[in-house]
Amino acid sequence: MRIGIPKEVKSDEYRVGIMPVGVDALVRAGHEVLVQEQAGIGSGFPDEDYQAAGAKLVASAKEVFAADIIMKVKEPQAQEMELFHAGQIVFTYFHFAADQKLTQACLDAKITAIAYETIKDKKGTLPLLTPMSEVAGKMSIQEGAKYLEKPMSGRGILLGGVPGVPPAHVVVLGGGIVGTNAAKVAAGLGANVVLMDVNVDRLRYLDDVMPANVTTLYSDRYNINENLKLADLVIGAVLIPGAKAPRLVTREHLKMMKNGAVIVDVAIDQGGCVETSRPTTHQQPTYIVEGVVHYCVTNMPGAVGRTSTIALCNATLPYAMKIAGEGFRLMAAKDAGFAEGINVSEGRVTYAPVAEAFGLKLEAL
DSSP states (O other): OEEEEOOOOSTTOOOOSOOHHHHHHHHHTTOEEEEETTTTGGGTOOHHHHHHTTOEEESOHHHHTTSSEEEOSSOOOHHHHTTOOTTOEEEEOOOGGGOHHHHHHHHHHTOEEEEGGGOOOTTSOOTTTHHHHHHHHHHHHHHHHHHTSGGGTSOOOOTTOBTTBOOOEEEEEOOSHHHHHHHHHHHHTTOEEEEEESOHHHHHHHHHHSOTTEEEEEOOHHHHHHHHHHOSEEEEOOOOTTSOOOOOBOHHHHHHSOTTOEEEEGGGGGTOSBTTOOOBOSSSOEEEETTEEEEOBTTGGGGGHHHHHHHHHHHHHHHHHHHHHHOHHHHHHHOHHHHTTEEEETTEEOSHHHHHHHTOOBOOO
């Protein structure tokens, strides 16, 4: 198989789809790996490292996208969609339910789109989403704390306060990987944290493992309303795998929040869990609605490219090896969790949440 690794083109995206050690493993298994020049530079992996591992360096994305399998990080951008060809496998994050244009482009091109974010392991968890959720959860507090500063249009609040001054009130909506990591970091900085979820068993677990300054609450309308009134910082960490995020915070909620409060909507890749959220970039990360600062960067982990690339590639390489070696159909037949990662294949929608999002026909693989 020929595996292509393009240089990411999304704004401020510094990750890369494979590390040199991954190239070495694929080449040793008999595959050819094409790496676009400078693809790894943002993550600290120079071209020479890829060459030493056995990669063939190519100058253009067009040359890379001639490969049988494309392995990358972010959802394909417009100029990349134009390079698809029928029968090609693209292995990356897609977040289809929030992007009808991308969904249709993949259907029209008759590629097989294998989405990192919907593959499940034998435990029912999301092994290729988890590393980036961990990064995004920790970063959400880092960024939220910064934008609470007055020069950034925030309330001028220090998360942990100081003796004689109360700490910030942080509300985390969602007790999954993102929410858990956000709560840990916020608590470590000394904030008062409320962590909300609809899964009572998950809340019991979190109540046991979280520090004393984290309170767990069932996520219902009343508790959300009351805590948004108190919030200095809100983290949107809700996830329904592969589906559009539910809208938990409305424009009316913003009117009851404190002026200069901050919302970090980590769910923005899946459409956002805040009614007023819209995608932003690292260059222009925030905007203000009803006096509330919104941070909705769609590729938060891209800012810490080296950490993120290593964490992601540790998880994706074993799957890439099997896709290249066995083929996706055989893998899907043997592993139902992997089969859930195949969202679109050869002109058909094969993943239910994507079909439901756009009213498309769901077909068998």
